[in-house]
Structure formats: structure tokens, C-alpha cells
Amino acid sequence: MRRLLFYVRLWKGYMRIGFLILTQYPADTVIWIISMLLREASGFLGVVTIAAVAGGLGNWSIYEICLMFSLCAIVEAIGQAFFDNAWGIGHQVRMGRLDVMLVRPASPFIQLLGECFHFQALISMMVYVGLLVFSVLKMNLHVSGGMLLFLAEFLVCGTMINSGLYVIFNSLNFWLVQGNDIAVFVQTCREFAKYPLSVFPLLFRQFFTFVLPFGFVGYYPAAYLAGKMGASIVWQMPMAALCVGGIAFTMWHLGVGSYNSTGT
Amino acid sequence: MSQIQVEHLVKEYKRKKNPEGLIASAKSMFRPEIETMQAVDNVNFAIEKGEAVGYVGPNGSGKSTTIKMLCGILKPTTGSVRVNGLDPFHDRMKNNKNIGVVFGNRSVLWWDVPVIESFRLFQTLYEIPEKRFKENLEKFTEIMDIAPLLSVPERQLSLGQKMRCNIAAAFLHDPQIVYLDEPTIGLDTESKASIRRCISKINEEEKTTFIITSHDFQDIESLCRRIILINHGKIVLDDNMQSVKQKFNQKKQIQFEMEQNPWHNGEEFICQGVRVMGTTSHSLKLEYDLEQTDSMKIMTAVAKGSEIQDVNISGRDIEEIIRDIIRKDNHIKRSSDVM
Numbered sequence: 001m002r003r004l005l006f007y008v009r010l011w012k013g014y015m016r017i018g019f020l021i022l023t024q025y026p027a028d029t030v031i032w033i034i035s036m037l038l039r040e041a042s043g044f045l046g047v048v049t050i051a052a053v054a055g056g057l058g059n060w061s062i063y064e065i066c067l068m069f070s071l072c073a074i075v076e077a078i079g080q081a082f083f084d085n086a087w088g089i090g091h092q093v094r095m096g097r098l099d100v101m102l103v104r105p106a107s108p109f110i111q112l113l114g115e116c117f118h119f120q121a122l123i124s125m126m127v128y129v130g131l132l133v134f135s136v137l138k139m140n141l142h143v144s145g146g147m148l149l150f151l152a153e154f155l156v157c158g159t160m161i162n163s164g165l166y167v168i169f170n171s172l173n174f175w176l177v178q179g180n181d182i183a184v185f186v187q188t189c190r191e192f193a194k195y196p197l198s199v200f201p202l203l204f205r206q207f208f209t210f211v212l213p214f215g216f217v218g219y220y221p222a223a224y225l226a227g228k229m230g231a232s233i234v235w236q237m238p239m240a241a242l243c244v245g246g247i248a249f250t251m252w253h254l255g256v257g258s259y260n261s262t263g264t
Numbered sequence: 265m266s267q268i269q270v271e272h273l274v275k276e277y278k279r280k281k282n283p284e285g286l287i288a289s290a291k292s293m294f295r296p297e298i299e300t301m302q303a304v305d306n307v308n309f310a311i312e313k314g315e316a317v318g319y320v321g322p323n324g325s326g327k328s329t330t331i332k333m334l335c336g337i338l339k340p341t342t343g344s345v346r347v348n349g350l351d352p353f354h355d356r357m358k359n360n361k362n363i364g365v366v367f368g369n370r371s372v373l374w375w376d377v378p379v380i381e382s383f384r385l386f387q388t389l390y391e392i393p394e395k396r397f398k399e400n401l402e403k404f405t406e407i408m409d410i411a412p413l414l415s416v417p418e419r420q421l422s423l424g425q426k427m428r429c430n431i432a433a434a435f436l437h438d439p440q441i442v443y444l445d446e447p448t449i450g451l452d453t454e455s456k457a458s459i460r461r462c463i464s465k466i467n468e469e470e471k472t473t474f475i476i477t478s479h480d481f482q483d484i485e486s487l488c489r490r491i492i493l494i495n496h497g498k499i500v501l502d503d504n505m506q507s508v509k510q511k512f513n514q515k516k517q518i519q520f521e522m523e524q525n526p527w528h529n530g531e532e533f534i535c536q537g538v539r540v541m542g543t544t545s546h547s548l549k550l551e552y553d554l555e556q557t558d559s560m561k562i563m564t565a566v567a568k569g570s571e572i573q574d575v576n577i578s579g580r581d582i583e584e585i586i587r588d589i590i591r592k593d594n595h596i597k598r599s600s601d602v603m
């Protein structure tokens with residue numbers, strides 16, 4: 001409990017520094033928001049165009065696709081805001097910057113994440129939340145307490161799965177010199193998760209469920225909300241999140257254990 | 265038990281052999297040839313609380329590697345390290361509360377924010393009570409003379425200013441042990457002197473243990489009473505500074521300026537334990553062995569032959585002594601390698 005309070009205070013301290021950095025480079029902030037919106041939207045526009053022309057994809061309507069996309073993008077935005085330094089693992093390891101974190105009395109992982117925030121992502125998240133509300137209204141879904149609870153569960157589990165996968169693959173940098181390439185490849189795979197997985201062959205679907213469970217950051221929860229899937233997702237999602245979290249935790253710890261610093 | 269106890273410490277680094285030629289490079293992508301090198305090779309020492317130890321050796325001898333194992337960054341390949349009875353690698357968090365580290369070439373501050381903000385975050389990290397933090401902040405800003413720098417972001421500081429802020433940062437949480445890996449690299453003489461003063465003061469007042477690596481022997485000489493010399497990962501010498509000087513400084517040089525040198529182009533100056541190093545018509549340079557003679561005897565002998573105008577006695581300083589020891593050690597190693 002005391003430990004938890006310590007980390008809450010520490011996290012606040014890191015956020016303060018992150019915020020100070022943000023105010024130092026205001027122009028960067030604007031550019032960053034625009035580029036991130038474009039990055040997410042570019043994949044999306046492709047799907048939507050196809051769906052609009054074909055009047056949907058499989059049995060998915062265009063609004064259902066919008067819903068899926070917004071779920072996917074919200075989770076990514078949260079990851080960018082708070083956990084983006086998972087992408088910095090490679091750099092930190094190669095430059096030996098981990099040395100500094102390892103001599104302080106706090107978890108080096110928390111310190112790593114605290115090094116870099118993109119609060120700007122919270123602004124782009126607003127856009128996606130708007131899209132979410134828009135699609136829910138268009139789909140005439142009944143907004144209930146249960147649905148809000150499910151969304152809250154999704155935010156936690158989805159973020160864990162999404163960012164956890166990034167941590168797993170970026171941790172390869174502890175052993176490989178070009179580990180970043182693999183992580184970028186994984187992120188590219190994630191583009192598929194913006195399509196309704198039901199249109200793909202079974203093997204594909206299984207891959208995005210059991211190997212890279214990106215299905216849980218968009219397709220499955222959207223299918224559940226749209227009434228295309230049973231309630232089993234309610235417990236499957238946390239299971240997947242725990243698995244990914246566990247593997248990410250193990251990978252990181254193994255990595256730190258075999259960390260060899262650099263010559264100084 | 266000693267505060268720091270190091271036993272049979274070994275660290276091996278694995279390195280891919282760099283292949284020559286494109287084809288060999290391509291082959292090595294799949295089956296790399298790995299060579300291991302022992303950066304630290306069976307090192308033993310014990311350090312008591314309040315000691316100030318100079319850890320010296322030539323480039324690549326394994327100093328930084330040892331320090332990194334002492335503060336828990338690297339896992340020893342074999343052997344053990346105990347700091348206050350803890351294993352710094354496995355009980356890292358606990359150990360980290362009690363240590364301060366200064367890396368001469370790696371800053372612990374945040375690049376984009378004013379230095380004071382970094383210090384504030386250290387307060388949270390090390391859970392320093394507000395009152396204590398204020399006192400320490402005041403004390404070390406004064407000692408390090410960084411008061412005007414506190415509101416400046418690190419990226420706008422000069423190398424030496426950065427270093428001074430980093431050193432102050434290492435002391436904010438009252439560490440029991442402070443590791444300094446080349447703390448004076450790139451500093452001007454004035455800053456070096458003030459850092460030395462500060463470290464000696466803390467060492468005396470707070471009984472903080474110091475382990476310092478540096479290539480500047482003035483640092484070592486003014487700060488440390490004990491010196492550990494490492495070469496090719498092995499400890500060559502671990503002794504008191506004073507006794508090192510005595511043991512290895514048996515020869516001194518003495519130089520005379522005089523009216524007329526009677527031993528120039530004439531008969532040789534002869535005196536037991538003395539070797540002539542050079543003569544001119546007005547000066548005489550001698551080297552003598554402290555065990556066989558002393559400077560008074562030589563001066564008397566010289567004064568008999570001519571009127572002395574000036575005398576200059578010089579011993580080898582610690583830097584030269586160390587250089588000699590390393591040269592001998594390298595020589596021994598090389599000849600035993602051949603055999």
C-alpha cells in the first residue's frame with residue numbers, strides 16, 4: 001500500500017516533468033497531433049471507403065466499422081500518452097541509459113515510462129471518443145450501465161494488450177541490435193485489426209486472437225457491442241490482458257537481467 | 265563485516281568477432297563467432313565504512329565494469345558482491361536507497377527541464393523529507409556553487425556545470441556510499457579543486473564511503489587514503505597511499521646549481537648510492553637511493569667541491585609510480601603469455 005502511494009506520487013512527479021517539457025516545445029505539440037491523427041485516419045479511410053462502396057464489409061455496417069475503429073484508436077492514444085516510451089527501450093539499451101534508472105530505488109520500468117509522455121494524444125483521443133459516441137448513436141444502441149462498465153473494462157484490458165505487445169516486442173532490443181524492426185512489423189500487423197476479422201480466413205482470425213491478440217483491441221469488443229457475439233468476451237478479454245501483461249513483465253525482467261550496459 | 269565486500273568477482277563480456285570480408289560477415293549473421301573477454305578477473309577487496317578509495321587503472325582495465333557491478337547495474341558472471349550485507353543486483357531497490365552514483369559521462373538529470381525540477385523528482389524518488397531536502401539542497405548548492413544554475417534547463421548548461429549539478433544530485437538523499445566514475449572529466453582546475461574540497465568535507469563530516477575512479481592523479485591523491493590499482497581486470501596493488509609512495513619511491517632526484525661545476529669534464533662525482541644523471545658547467549643532476557643515503561650527505565659532499573647556489577629535490581609522484589607498476593605488470597604478463 002505504501003509502495004503504491006509512492007508510485008502514485010512518483011508518477012505525478014514524472015507527469016509534471018512531462019508537462020513542463022510539453023510547454024517548452026509548443027509547435028511540436030501541434031505537429032505531433034496532426035501527424036498522429038493522419039496516421040490513424042489513413043488506415044481507417046481505406047476501410048471506410050471500401051465499406052461505403054460495398055455497403056459494408058461482410059455483415060458489418062459502416063457504423064459498426066466506425067465503432068471498431070474508434071475503440072482501436074482510443075486504446076492506441078492512451079498508449080501514446082502514457083506508455084509510449086516502450087518504443088524507447090531499444091535506444092535506452094543501446095545508449096546505456098538504463099544505467100541511470102538501475103541505480104535508483106524505483107522500478108526501472110516505471111522510470112522508463114515516466115521518461116516520455118505525449119499528453120497531446122489525449123487531444124486526438126477526444127476525436128476518437130466523438131467518433132465512438134457518433135457510431136453508438138447511429139447504431140441506435142441502448143446505452144446502459146452495463147455497457148459503460150464494459151467500456152471501462154475494455155479501456156483497461158485493451159490498453160494492457162496493446163501496449164503490452166509493444167513492450168514484449170521492443171524488449172527484444174535487449175538481445176538483438178535491430179529489435180526495433182520486429183516491433184515496427186508488429187505494429188504494421190495491427191493495421192489488420194482495423195478490419196472486421198470475420199472477413200479473413202480462420203487462420204488469420206486465430207493468429208489475431210492467440211498469437212498477436214490485437215482482435216481484443218477492436219474487433220471482439222465491437223462485435224459484442226453490436227450484438228454479433230456472446231458475452232464470453234467479458235472474461236476472455238481480461239484473460240488475454242493478463243497473459244500479455246505476464247509475458248511483457250517476464251520479457252522485461254529477463255531483459256534487464258541480461259543487460260550489459262555499454263563501455264564507459 | 266566490511267561495508268563493501270567483493271569476493272572472486274568476475275565479469276565476462278561476450279563479443280561477436282568481427283568478421284573480415286562480406287562473405288564472412290554474411291556467414292556470421294547466422295553463426296556468429298563469439299569470443300568472451302574477462303573485463304574483471306577474480307577481484308577481491310573489502311572496504312570499510314568511511315573509507316575513500318581511489319580505483320585506478322589504464323583505459324579498459326575494468327574500472328567502470330567493477331563499479332557497475334558494485335551498484336547493481338550488471339550481474340557478476342561469478343563471484344559475489346556484498347554491500348551492507350545486501351547483494352546489489354538482487355536487492356537492487358533496497359541497496360539503491362543507500363548509494364549515490366555519479367557517472368562522468370552520463371547525466372542523471374532531465375534534459376529539458378530546469379535543474380531544480382530534476383532535484384524535486386529525486387526528492388520523490390528517494391522519499392526525502394521536505395526539511396532534510398531543503399537543508400541538503402541549500403548545503404550542496406552552496407558547496408557546488410550552482411545556485412544560479414538551478415532554474416536553467418540541463419541542455420543549456422556547460423559540461424562542467426552539468427557535472428556539478430550531477431554531483432550535487434548524488435548527495436541529496438544522504439547516501440552512505442557514493443560511487444564516482446570519473447567525476448572530474450572535462451572540468452577546469454578551479455571546479456576540480458572545489459569538487460575535491462567538497463568530497464573530502466563530506467567524507468570527513470558524514471563518514472560517507474567513497475569509491476572514485478579517475479585518470480587525474482591529483483584527484484586520487486587529494487581525496488583517497490587508499491588506492492586500488494587494476495590492470496587487465498586483475499588487481500595489481502591495494503594499499504595505503506602513503507605506503508605506496510614510500511615503498512615505490514626509493515629513488516629521488518636532486519639538482520644543484522653552482523658557480524662552477526668541478527665534476528663537469530673532470531673526475532666523476534662519486535658517492536655511495538648516487539648515480540649521476542647529467543652535468544653542465546653550472547649544474548649537476550643526481551639520482552640517489554633513499555635506503556643508502558640521504559640528501560644532507562650528498563649536499564655536504566657537493567658543498568666541499570663548489571659553492572651551491574640552488575638545490576632542487578624531486579621524488580616521483582604517484583602518477584609516475586603507478587605508470588611504472590603498470591609497465592612492469594604488462595611486461596610480466598606478456599612474457600608469461602609467450603611461455
Ligand SMILES: Nc1ncnc2c1ncn2[C@@H]1O[C@H](COP(=O)(O)OP(=O)(O)OP(=O)(O)O)[C@@H](O)[C@H]1O
Binds near residue numbers: 260322
Ligand atoms: N557493454 C560492454 N560490452 C562488451 N564489452 C565491454 C562492455 N563494457 C566494457 N567492455 C570491455 O570491457 C573492458 C573494460 O571496460 P571498462 O569500461 O570497465 O574499462 P575502464 O577501466 O572503465 O576504462 P576507462 O578508463 O577507459 O573508462 C574493455 O576492454 C571494454 O572493451
Ligand SMILES: [Mg+2]
Binds near residue numbers: 264327328329445
Ligand atoms: Mg570507465
